[in-house]
Amino acid sequence: MPKTLFEKIWDAHVVSHPPNSPAVLYVDLHLVHEVTSPQAFTELRQRGIKARRPLQTIATMDHSTPTTPRGADGLIPVTDAMAVTQLKTLVDNCHEHGIPVFELGTEKQGIVHVIGPELGLTQPGMTIVCGDSHTSTHGAFGALAFGIGTSEVAHVLATQTLLQNKPLTYEIRVDGQLQDGVTAKDIILAVIANIGIGGGTGHVFEYTGSAIRSLSMEARMTICNMSIEGGARAGLIAPDETTFDYIQGRPHAPQGADWDKAVAYWRTLPSDAGATYDKQLILDANTLAPMITYGTNPGMGMCITECVPDPKQYSDNSQKMALDKALAYMDLQPGQPLLGHKVDVVFVGSCTNSRISDLRLAAQMIKGHRVAEGVRMLVVPGSQTVKRQAEAEGLHKVFVEAGAEWREAGCSMCIAMNGDQLQPGQYAVSTSNRNFEGRQGRGGRTFLASPLTAVASAINGVVTDPRTMVAERAFEVAPA
Amino acid sequence: MEPLKPFSASLVPLPIENIDTDQIIPARYLKVTDKNSLAEGCFTDWRQDPEFVLNNPRYQNGHILVAGHNFGCGSSREHAPWALKAYGFQAVISTYFADIFRNNSLKNGLLPIVVDAETHQALLDLAEEAPEAEVHIDLASQTVTLPNGQKAFFPIDPFSKTCLLEGIDELGYLMKQTPEIEAFEVSHPARVQTLQP
Ligand code: SF4
Numbered sequence: 001m002p003k004t005l006f007e008k009i010w011d012a013h014v015v016s017h018p019p020n021s022p023a024v025l026y027v028d029l030h031l032v033h034e035v036t037s038p039q040a041f042t043e044l045r046q047r048g049i050k051a052r053r054p055l056q057t058i059a060t061m062d063h064s065t066p067t068t069p070r071g072a073d074g075l076i077p078v079t080d081a082m083a084v085t086q087l088k089t090l091v092d093n094c095h096e097h098g099i100p101v102f103e104l105g106t107e108k109q110g111i112v113h114v115i116g117p118e119l120g121l122t123q124p125g126m127t128i129v130c131g132d133s134h135t136s137t138h139g140a141f142g143a144l145a146f147g148i149g150t151s152e153v154a155h156v157l158a159t160q161t162l163l164q165n166k167p168l169t170y171e172i173r174v175d176g177q178l179q180d181g182v183t184a185k186d187i188i189l190a191v192i193a194n195i196g197i198g199g200g201t202g203h204v205f206e207y208t209g210s211a212i213r214s215l216s217m218e219a220r221m222t223i224c225n226m227s228i229e230g231g232a233r234a235g236l237i238a239p240d241e242t243t244f245d246y247i248q249g250r251p252h253a254p255q256g257a258d259w260d261k262a263v264a265y266w267r268t269l270p271s272d273a274g275a276t277y278d279k280q281l282i283l284d285a286n287t288l289a290p291m292i293t294y295g296t297n298p299g300m301g302m303c304i305t306e307c308v309p310d311p312k313q314y315s316d317n318s319q320k321m322a323l324d325k326a327l328a329y330m331d332l333q334p335g336q337p338l339l340g341h342k343v344d345v346v347f348v349g350s351c352t353n354s355r356i357s358d359l360r361l362a363a364q365m366i367k368g369h370r371v372a373e374g375v376r377m378l379v380v381p382g383s384q385t386v387k388r389q390a391e392a393e394g395l396h397k398v399f400v401e402a403g404a405e406w407r408e409a410g411c412s413m414c415i416a417m418n419g420d421q422l423q424p425g426q427y428a429v430s431t432s433n434r435n436f437e438g439r440q441g442r443g444g445r446t447f448l449a450s451p452l453t454a455v456a457s458a459i460n461g462v463v464t465d466p467r468t469m470v471a472e473r474a475f476e477v478a479p480a
Numbered sequence: 481m482e483p484l485k486p487f488s489a490s491l492v493p494l495p496i497e498n499i500d501t502d503q504i505i506p507a508r509y510l511k512v513t514d515k516n517s518l519a520e521g522c523f524t525d526w527r528q529d530p531e532f533v534l535n536n537p538r539y540q541n542g543h544i545l546v547a548g549h550n551f552g553c554g555s556s557r558e559h560a561p562w563a564l565k566a567y568g569f570q571a572v573i574s575t576y577f578a579d580i581f582r583n584n585s586l587k588n589g590l591l592p593i594v595v596d597a598e599t600h601q602a603l604l605d606l607a608e609e610a611p612e613a614e615v616h617i618d619l620a621s622q623t624v625t626l627p628n629g630q631k632a633f634f635p636i637d638p639f640s641k642t643c644l645l646e647g648i649d650e651l652g653y654l655m656k657q658t659p660e661i662e663a664f665e666v667s668h669p670a671r672v673q674t675l676q677p
Contacts, residue, residue, distance in 0.1 A: 149580060158655065
């Protein structure tokens, strides 16, 4: 029987399948952060259990960490007492169990889904979990990666396994070529607008097609990152030469003979010819335009040139109520265009779009321009490694000269736990992944978009179609 | 975990679709390191609106939330079921739940009950007409019973059902798999080591 990529990884990780029980699935890599782990460690402590595989586990700090500049002592000051406790709890827990932890401001600290790939820990064919729904990001390498709850974090710490029912599969095929000014972010926003935020529930996505194959690894991560916004816990892309090139030479990548062995195995992973999926969606990359969201979930998205839909179009009452509520929250009218809508804040960052290629693109777009009067623009690198690389390339200077803030690494305004947040009523164009009510600060209003759209909007102070500006600018690298 | 017994409770209607976990418990409440202090944060931003259902005196005694389609989407935070439980909810009824929320709820004895659209509407009508009316929930027979005797069956995977009914703790269950896990590890060497190479 021909198998899909998902089925190959799943089958290789089933430890046992007791009768009347879900499968016991082995976890190769467990990522941990400060917000969803403390109660799991407490659970282990209460039972007198030690972490089973501390060296298949890695911890970082990202959610509640400030991104404000370092003090004279070279340290990033944490002023929120609860955050101080949470960060210290993580360090204590990791030390107790022998789990490596990247503390705030240290060389390799960063957003959990940025550091796994950049360190070469994320590899094809692995199972990867984290108490964080955007663990789907790592699927870009052809790893089965998904978010879990805190009870399950305890399960993995204690046993390196999880009880899992086998999900269904969903092929998302994108063929063709993206137009200038259209990026991976627009592909995934279009997918979610198409199927809705519950459309992939119970499924694992596999993104296929020529448009996906031609994307860089970092662009693939942007796509897999937002699989959960389509309801799927995991999204996969088959590994290929692009994948191997990205991994080779990274700190945790296999070396020498191990490398050859690993690549030989990775080449066996792509879905077999004739393998079938439970569901399928086909999109044409040639016809995609820059996307933007108008509502309060990532499925409420449209082409940037379209107008806000009318709740009256829904016959279903609960759908109508949801859109009514969303438009009231966003203070938008049915039929209104978003182009030209005022913007207060622009956020470039998050595990969706804070990697070096995102920052290069943003810098190219803003170079020679200034952030519009009255607009606050934050650029938050995904990790300390990304930050150092960007500074080595001088990107930080481009941002600062344009009037943007250049920050330390972390989740920042994606989740607004650390003081980086919108004020009530403010509008943001954000490169992050969620536009839920209050997500970027209580009363704040989010338009999700690509880094190109975000920067174009920062320059004009209003929502702007990046294609109008990309045309004038000579890009050294193709938007990816 | 305590075995889950049959119970009766009245309803709180919240028929909005795609209610995400950021609404159930906003991120600023996630700086806690325990599970018990989350009642205050439960739907806290929506509760600022005096018209919101949780502020409606008619529904003060409700312990079963009847929510719109795809409840609990978004973040994987288990703080969502912890907050709902701390606030006093024993079950959530919807036509559809997001995967991670459903898993998290089952692990905390907060029943995620999926019913068809017709039953869902009947429950919303009941809550509207008779806020004090109680429905009866029996996990063993997988049924929700309305005061007029109307019964609706709800699906649940057999393993979760057994765990909830018998108070079986999943971590304990997994620990008993240790011999199988050891055998697996012998034949499947670790793919990466997270210590600095
Ligand atoms: S950047 Fe945002 S979505 Fe990503 S891990 Fe951090 S909080 Fe979650």
